[in-house]
Amino acid sequence: MRILHTSDWHLGRIFHGVHLTDDQSYILEQFVQLVIDQKPEVVLIAGDVYDRSVPPIEAVRLLDEVLSRILLDARVPVILIAGNHDSPERLEFGASLLARQGLHIAGQPGEANLPVIINDSAGPVCFCPIPYAEPSVVRAKLAAPDAIDHNRAMQCLVRQVTSLVPRDARAVALAHAFVAGGEGSESERPLSIGGSGMVEASCFQPFHYVALGHLHQPQNVGGNHIRYAGSLLKYSFAETARQKSVTLVDMDGAGEIVLNTISLSPRREVRCLEGCISELLAGPQNGESKEDYLMVTLTDQGAILDAIGKLREVYPNVLHIERPHLLEGGELRGPGGDHRRLNELDLFSSFFEQVTGAPLSDGQARAFTETVEALYRQNREVISR
Template identity: 70%
Template sequence: MRFIHTADWHLGRIFHGVHLTDDQAYILEQFIKLVEDVKPDAVLIAGDIYDRSVPPHEAVQLLDEVLYRIIMDCRVPVLIIAGNHDSSQRLGFGHRLLARQGLYITGQPDTAFAPVIIEDAHGPVYFCPVPYADPPVVRELLGLQDVQEHDRAMAALIGRWTSRVPPGARKVALAHAFVAGGEGSESERPLSIGGTDKVSAAHFQNFNYAALGHLHKSQSAGGEHIRYAGSLMKYSFSEAAHKKSVTLVEMDAAGDIRWEPFPLCPRRDVRCWDGYLSDLLAGPPDGAGKEDYIMVTLRDSGAILDVIGKLREVYPHVLHIERPYLTSGGDLRGPGGDHRRLSEMDLFSSFFRQVAGEELSPEQQKALAETVEHIYRQDGPVDQVAEAFRRDKGVRL
């Protein structure tokens, strides 16, 4: 038995204002080519097919095209479960009709708990699809009042599905969950607010393989046979160092598995660059990465006019800029006195100390004093402006 494990496509994703549908179509073309070359017995997609419960029509069209080519052209069945980003009811529409064509969608658990059975040369393999479901949904479905957290809900669901599998049979779990010990990233939406959203890896130990979704980094969780394939693409700058791939799994007659990652090459990578503006504008030494999605950490300390405009002349897809120098002061603090009785120099010195984490140098103090005086001289005689400012604001100059 050979199958491809993938997850977290997030079709319709918007990344820092950029619609990624074209990028997703580009990488899914490679995925279809891999299916054509490998000719697996099945494709497993472990949840978060869409990025939101009501996806844009471009995302729906893209999924329709990809599934048609895999199922009808490649003649490979596809198993899909809903993730926490998906609408289980919308995703599961028509699932009984679609199953006749080889598309097995489990949007939400039901009382049937019927595994999907796929045969190979050694007999049947039982696939147990466990879509994402909040504990109250599981509690109502199973009538178990002690199901209050995700771990207990997962235990109850796994128990019902495995009870439908003959003893000793080869079985594969397909689940969307946060398994304890897994490493998350910034782009994953929490499964629970105010409670624990993690489940134990022990629930999946008796499966020959557990195809997991939710965490965006490709990794094992509690055992080499319990794996996250990772997301289709990098969906946050915290994932810049990730190696995105899909996982090809081979299972022998005894149920022993071995897996191999197949990397996917995006149209534009996600990169984090750090440095001074002049160095960054000179471009990377090898010229690579200019067209990628980029976050810049800028080390310059002075004011720079239109930073993003300057950077986009060289890197057209700069999406985010951070300036640690301007935010190094820690927690917000007041000016250290009644602001109405502080001079412009005192007020600006307090502001500079807060955002820069250091005092104005003598040269900076002199430049500030000259600038303030120049502004006043443009508006009128200094003494008249100062007196008006003192009367209106109560500020001592």
């Protein structure tokens, strides 16, 4: 059984003010070609298909086109689940109609998510879709009062879906979660503000392979068979050093797997440049493209008039400039270091302590966390363009 695993496409993503749809379209063209060349028996997309609950029209069109080509031209079935960025209800529109064409969509957890069975010469492989869901949703949908955190919720979801897998069948899960031991990369939205939001790798013990989404760096966690395929593109400047890829999984009749990662080439690289402005204006030195998306760290000490305008004459896609010398010892840098690298709770605690002189109490921290989590939940469903 040959499986192509990808995730976190984030169609409709805006990166420092730039709509990435053209970049996503460019790389998905290669993805479709890969499906045609490698002839997998199924494509798995492990959540965060879209970047937000109401995606831009261009993103919906792009997904429509890509899925149509995979299903109708390449004739390969697709299983996809909702991630924390997708609207579960909107994503699964038409799910039972589309399933007859080989497009299996799981937006919400529950009994409708039957395992998708695909046979090879050794027998059936059961693909178990486990869409992302907050613990409160799992408690309500599965009548599971013990789903008090993400880990317990995942245990309930796995129990529910594996109860439908025949004994001795090979089983593959698709899930969207933060598995303990995984490494984040700044472009994921946290699943929980106060608590850990993590699930233990041991939740996935019943499966021969676990196709994960959520963390944007391709990586294995807790063994070879539990894997994040990583995001389609680099969605933050913290990801410049590492390569993105999709994962090709070959499974034998006993459920043993061999993994291969395949890199796709983006239309524009995401890179960081550092130097003084006069050096940088000389243009790229090592054959890099001027069109790349850049974050520039300027080492100059003094003021520079319209630095970004000057840089954009050479590098049209400079998206962000850092001026570390302007911050050092100044008022802009808070006591906790770089504020953009703190989570909401730490950031607020530091602000609170500065203003009141007293640390945030446990009760206050809880109240803050509940409020922010409620806002995130609301945001998932709010109409925004």
